[in-house]
Amino acid sequence: MTETKQILALNRFDAERARGLDGRLGELVARRQRAFGVSSVLFYEQPLEIARAEGVFMFDASGKPYLDVYNNVPVVGHCHPAVVAAIAQQAGRLNTNTRYLYESLTTYAETLLGTFPAALSNLSMTCTGSEANDIALRIARAWTGGSGFVVTETAYHGNTSLVMEVSPSSYRKGRELPPHIRTIPAPDSYRLAPGEDLGEVFAGHLQRAIDDLEGSGIRFAGLILDTVFSSDGVFADPPGFLARAVERVHRAGGLFIADEVQPGFGRTGDGYWCFGRHGIEPDVVTLGKPMGNGFPMGGVVTRPELLECFCAETGYFNTFAGNPVAVAAGQAVLDTLQREGLIANANSVGGYLRDGLWRLAQSDARIGDVRGAGLFVGLEFIGVDRAPDGALASHVINAMKERGILIGAAGAYGNVLKIRPALCFSQANADQFLTTLQAVLDVG
Amino acid sequence: MTETKQILALNRFDAERARGLDGRLGELVARRQRAFGVSSVLFYEQPLEIARAEGVFMFDASGKPYLDVYNNVPVVGHCHPAVVAAIAQQAGRLNTNTRYLYESLTTYAETLLGTFPAALSNLSMTCTGSEANDIALRIARAWTGGSGFVVTETAYHGNTSLVMEVSPSSYRKGRELPPHIRTIPAPDSYRLAPGEDLGEVFAGHLQRAIDDLEGSGIRFAGLILDTVFSSDGVFADPPGFLARAVERVHRAGGLFIADEVQPGFGRTGDGYWCFGRHGIEPDVVTLGKPMGNGFPMGGVVTRPELLECFCAETGYFNTFAGNPVAVAAGQAVLDTLQREGLIANANSVGGYLRDGLWRLAQSDARIGDVRGAGLFVGLEFIGVDRAPDGALASHVINAMKERGILIGAAGAYGNVLKIRPALCFSQANADQFLTTLQAVLDVG
Structure with missing residues (x-):
């Protein structure tokens, strides 16, 4: 495994x-x-x-x-004209950091959060999906007191030191998994044995991984999944198959982190977020790639108490994150998705x-x-x-x-x-x- | 300490x-x-x-x-007009990733590397100074096989999980240093006792920290310093005082990482990089904040063999890093510094x-x-x-x-x-x- x-x-x-x-x-x-x-x-x-x-x-x-x-x-x-115009106009007007007030930042956050379940009411901005996943993993560690994560075997979640640990697809040949990481097979709907239920099979792998962590004395912190399993080979069906796994995560006291960096912002064709397809509510959602149509930006959406837990441990500030130019690009993306x-x-x-x-x-x-x-x-x-x-x-x-x-x-x-x-x-x-x-x- | x-x-x-x-x-x-x-x-x-x-x-x-x-x-x-125009023009033309060829990326790298000592001939681009320092620390770990770092007591190097470890200024009250980190007092030229030599005092603190790491069975990986000690309280004089510390780092088999995220790009008034003031040659230099005048970008400059060592361990790719819009902003910054x-x-x-x-x-x-x-x-x-x-x-x-x-x-x-x-x-x-x-x- x-x-x-x-x-x-x-x-x-x-x-x-x-x-x-x-x-x-x-x-x-x-x-x-x-x-x-x-x-x-x-x-x-x-x-x-x-x-x-x-x-x-x-x-x-x-x-x-x-x-x-x-x-x-x-x-x-x-090079969508609406995004290009938004970037050009704002770059000529103001590009600073979020320790000053500018309404566009809040308006953007409100628009974005409006696409999420009500409980996921806090946004924290970053410059990349990697930075977002780096925060998400730390939220799970801080909240659970654990360090054990479960990921799929060919997962990719980004490039910081911490996020690389949960990105086995980036490991060079021969590199071993860190002791607190367990991998499970992707939910391969194509190679399911007759009569098998994908949700059951996947949740079973997860449960064994959680048990294995706990058996090794490592407290389970969470499950992080790209909700469309991009690097594992794209698995989206049947809708709802992830629900059982998320149940197991919560029963074991962990957090479920939905990595929407690749599937997010409407790509999967039914609402903004691919986790919606499974009728589940993640504890933490991470955003990146399409967020600014190429302008470097990412984000973490979560519940206030989870963010508080993270911020109680560390003073987090990100110089470029949420700058007015990024915000203009991000707003233009949301507006364009809607308008078109x-x-x-x-x-x-x-x-x-x-x-x-x-x-x-x-x-x-x-x-x-x-x-x-x-x-x-x-x-x-x-x-x-x-x-x-x-x-x-x-x-x-x-x-x-x-x-x-x-x-x-x-x-x-x-x-x-x-x-x-x-x-x-x-x-x-x-x-x-x-x-x-x-x-x-x-x-x- | x-x-x-x-x-x-x-x-x-x-x-x-x-x-x-x-x-x-x-x-x-x-x-x-x-x-x-x-x-x-x-x-x-x-x-x-x-x-x-x-x-x-x-x-x-x-x-x-x-x-x-x-x-x-x-x-x-x-909002410098040259930078704004470069961003606006390039955003309307092409914004993609470095897995495609575009000459502007290489031209930018060549211009930037031209401001460094010849041995520092490789650039790796990121989106933020934090991502750059995250790579720098991993280069030092991979090259030395060690995990021990020495930093100043009020250092700030960024916000990823790994970089936070070497950023004690962001620790919340009561948080302890990780076991593989040692802090040393900043080189406080203002509180030096009569007759003391700042370079000697600072190198002495460093040596004791290295000895303490090694005594704890933790191999020394390197020293990371903001070369103007921004968050420690700004210490620049006398020029050359860092030379002795860098000598000690190398004698102990570690790498010296010059964090130029805050002082870099000409701010200290004598060449592009503050490390130049000390007549030293870092093993790794990290860049960020001013690099794109607000456009999110950062970078790592190092020797090819150090970068190879890092890349042999992990497959690194950064979606937004080195995108043509960032490159246009970065080139406009270098050109403007020169022209004006x-x-x-x-x-x-x-x-x-x-x-x-x-x-x-x-x-x-x-x-x-x-x-x-x-x-x-x-x-x-x-x-x-x-x-x-x-x-x-x-x-x-x-x-x-x-x-x-x-x-x-x-x-x-x-x-x-x-x-x-x-x-x-x-x-x-x-x-x-x-x-x-x-x-x-x-x-x-």
Whole structure:
């Protein structure tokens, strides 16, 4: 149970190949490697130089358009004019910190909190989802007095030292789990045995992990889950399957942290938050990526008594968090989601897209499963006996790129296409994706 | 030595007093408290509603100007047109992540790295100084195999779980230091005994802390210092006094992390980095606050082999870090510092300001010391026998605010005025500050 699976970095550019790149690209890559060293991570066998982006499209240096089905940060579309105008206007007016009063901050918080269950009435702002999860874990430690966390085997929750502990997908080969962390299998609806109930199976794994922690003398602090299991391979169905696990968490005295950094802000097509799909009420919710459509911002939403418990232990202040420019960007995102009906669009176009993918699957046995909610869709490539086929996913990703579509993969074996375009994705965009995928699969 | 001093939060708004505030302000504060709960921290006995800012001035909701001598984030001036234009233009063109290539990122890194000693040739970008210090500490742990860090008693390095451990100024009363952290007194040049050498005294404290760690079976990983000791009370002189401490760090097999989040980007008036003042070469340098003039960005600069050691342990990626908008803001900051000669200005106006403060001190025994470098100046209020007078600092801060000047305090007793305006601060601005301070002290 505590064995950590490694995501195969199939889609990662390999610096060793840099010498084989042609003129400008080769020079750009070499300069970048010099300045950023090993910390430079690039997509694709042939990295992509991107010059601009608009709506659901990104454009490379030569002007070639790419339909962006990968990046979930620009949730209302790349460079959305409403967000750009809000940032530009506010950056020219005031950019300071929250130790001064400015009404826009409170108005934003009120708007955002209005999308949550009433008990989740306090917001604390950060600059990133990682900072938000770092706080969430500390809230759980402070509230429970415990240090034990349970996470899924291929979870990713961010990059601070503390959050990395609960992000086994980022562990390098051979790194062991810290003694206070337990991993459990993702709720793999595709590999469920006949007659099994997904909620029961998942809650059973959780209970054994909690028991194992307590048996080791480690008090259970909580369960942290990406509510759509993004890096585990996208698992959204059946709605409600998480309820039993949350019950077990509370019975064991822990907190349930819903990481909405990837699924949040309407992407799953039914309300703002994916936890709503399961009829559950988290103790702590963390926000990030799409919150400012690319402007760095994140947040923690929780109950006042939990926040008080954390703040009693430590004086927390975050210089950039909640600055007026971030707030302007965040407000523009919420307003645009509303004004353009993007959550409903995510639902309908997401359904249309999944239907199309299922039609592809009918005639292509390599597509084992199509799943997800709204515009967070997973498509699983398999071989014999449902064996994950990460190599095919990698091939498809690079071939799709050649044909002008950007897409990524997830799952412990990197075999699940992760489809999550901006929520203004249209049926025509979906058709382009479906046609291209079919063409790539017909050749490959 | 490990006793943690508490910064007296003398200048913090107390929510209990919210009911005493008049109409609009009272309502704004109440709404903010509801939405942000205990995590809401405001300045001043009467919080300030700020509507806009420009250059060295901030303006409240009624249009009243405040000379900003506190905020070190807008290093080239609030809402500098060059930075605002860079952000606005780039936000409308492309805002994505560093897994795609865009030349501006590399150009920025090259420009920034050009201000560092040649061996510090790798940059890793983050969104905040906290994230940068979180990485820096992990680099030191990975490189040395140790976990023991030495910090000053009132240090502040940021807000993640790991970085909070080395930020005793944020500990709540009664919280104990973690077993692998040792604190040492700040290099208090003002309270040095006759004949003592500051560098020797500081290195002696450090050596005893290292010995104490090793004696407890904890391997020494490194020393992390804010190179101008911002929260300890601002200590910059004599130049070179840190050299001996850095020698000891290296002799003990540890790394020296220079936290330039507060002093960096030219503020100390002689080159870009305050560590340069001491003729030392850090192993790791961390950057934050002024890096984007308010756009959330931070960074770690280090040697390639140190970064490799960190990356071998963990797969690090940061969604927002190094995005093209941050890069545009950062480049505009570097270009503006250069074009407007702001580092030289910090040096000359800083000297002019310190001279004026010393003249005030001649006729006012409550001013014990004036110190600092460039436009990072500390002024220490004392009573009998140099006893720190935090109450006077608090009074001055609130009285200065009434007279249109924003300023803060630092030091273990909150008795050191922390003077650090934008680097475009003029002699006329300095005169306004000096005249107002004199008037406040004449009354108080």
